[in-house]
Amino acid sequence: MSMQQLKSEFDLTLNHLYPSTEISNFFYLLTSALFGLTKVDIALNRDFKPSSSQLKSFNEATERLKHFEPIQYIIGTTHFFGYDFKVDHNVLIPRPETEELVEWIIKNHPNNEHLTIVDIGTGSGCIAIALKKHFKSCNVYALDISKKALNIAELNARNNNTHIQFLEIDILNHQKSQAVFSQIAQNKTIDIIVSNPPYVRYQEQKDMQRNVLDHEPALALYVDNHKPLVFYDAICRIARQWLNKNGALYFEINEYLGLETKQLFQQYNFGDVELKKDFFGAHRMICGQKK
Numbered sequence: 001m002s003m004q005q006l007k008s009e010f011d012l013t014l015n016h017l018y019p020s021t022e023i024s025n026f027f028y029l030l031t032s033a034l035f036g037l038t039k040v041d042i043a044l045n046r047d048f049k050p051s052s053s054q055l056k057s058f059n060e061a062t063e064r065l066k067h068f069e070p071i072q073y074i075i076g077t078t079h080f081f082g083y084d085f086k087v088d089h090n091v092l093i094p095r096p097e098t099e100e101l102v103e104w105i106i107k108n109h110p111n112n113e114h115l116t117i118v119d120i121g122t123g124s125g126c127i128a129i130a131l132k133k134h135f136k137s138c139n140v141y142a143l144d145i146s147k148k149a150l151n152i153a154e155l156n157a158r159n160n161n162t163h164i165q166f167l168e169i170d171i172l173n174h175q176k177s178q179a180v181f182s183q184i185a186q187n188k189t190i191d192i193i194v195s196n197p198p199y200v201r202y203q204e205q206k207d208m209q210r211n212v213l214d215h216e217p218a219l220a221l222y223v224d225n226h227k228p229l230v231f232y233d234a235i236c237r238i239a240r241q242w243l244n245k246n247g248a249l250y251f252e253i254n255e256y257l258g259l260e261t262k263q264l265f266q267q268y269n270f271g272d273v274e275l276k277k278d279f280f281g282a283h284r285m286i287c288g289q290k291k
């Protein structure tokens with residue numbers, strides 16, 4: 001089968017499920033991942049014919065797209081902050097708004113190479129690794145409840161040539177969290193705590209797409225409708241205790257809960273609290289300073 005035929009069949013199979021530009025993106029991501037061909041290679045190399053095993057993998061990937069599985073899980077990688085990250089069903093696919101959070105931290109701490117940073121709920125490790133890439137001499141600790149997520153994050157740290165310390169934690173278990181933080185604080189005092197914790201209320205699922213609902217890990221996403229800030233509360237409490245004086249706490253937040261999150265910061269007596277809008281104008285980040 002020629003590449004032109006393959007592309008026509010692919011378009012035909014998916015055109016009732018996705019917009020045409022997305023189908024075209026999927027096609028080139030798959031041909032790159034499975035055949036090692038760029039878009040330009042395909043345009044120049046019109047006679048290329050995939051082998052039967054390549055074709056089999058391509059058809060399996062198409063089938064997975066029919067079930068709205070995210071392309072990043074199918075090809076097993078994504079980009080974040082200019083770096084490559086392995087992803088599988090145990091980790092959330094890093095989002096562009098999280099890149100904005102990393103950018104904000106970098107902007108707020110110029111000339112601060114020797115920071116100690118703790119990322120809570122690290123998932124793929126994207127925040128921790130992007131920060132370590134920028135602040136080359138900082139100490140970064142990355143924590144998660146999921147061993148499987150920590151394994152992926154460790155692999156990503158290795159692939160991106162970064163040294164990060166990974167620790168298992170249940171941030172909602174106060175006693176166990178105390179043990180982890182006293183271990184970190186034995187070596188270093190903490191300058192920055194950052195987290196993109198679960199914040200989607202179950203009631204918001206009705207507005208979500210199937211690719212997220214059916215395929216991304218529930219553990220990474222959802223919180224009880226009646227306790228939407230449960231993670232923020234636990235992390236503020238920990239940060240209040242373990243951050244340095246003038247240390248900073250950063251969160252990605254639920255865009256509908258900006259004011260409530262700000263009030264929580266004030267309850268815990270954080271100063272200089274700032275809510276920040278993302279590229280689309282939604283309140284998606286917050287930062288405060290331990291007084």
Ligand SMILES: C[S@@+](CC[C@H](N)C(=O)[O-])C[C@H]1O[C@@H](n2cnc3c(N)ncnc32)[C@H](O)[C@@H]1O
Pocket residue numbers: 091092093094095098120121122123124125126127143144145146149169170171172173196197198199219220221
């Ligand atoms: C929204 S994801 C964020 C992943 C990654 N930091 C990012 O920004 O893409 C939340 C992460 O919190 C972790 N998590 C969930 N419950 C937790 C808990 N009780 N303690 C620590 N981490 C938890 C999940 O495993 C998941 O990796």
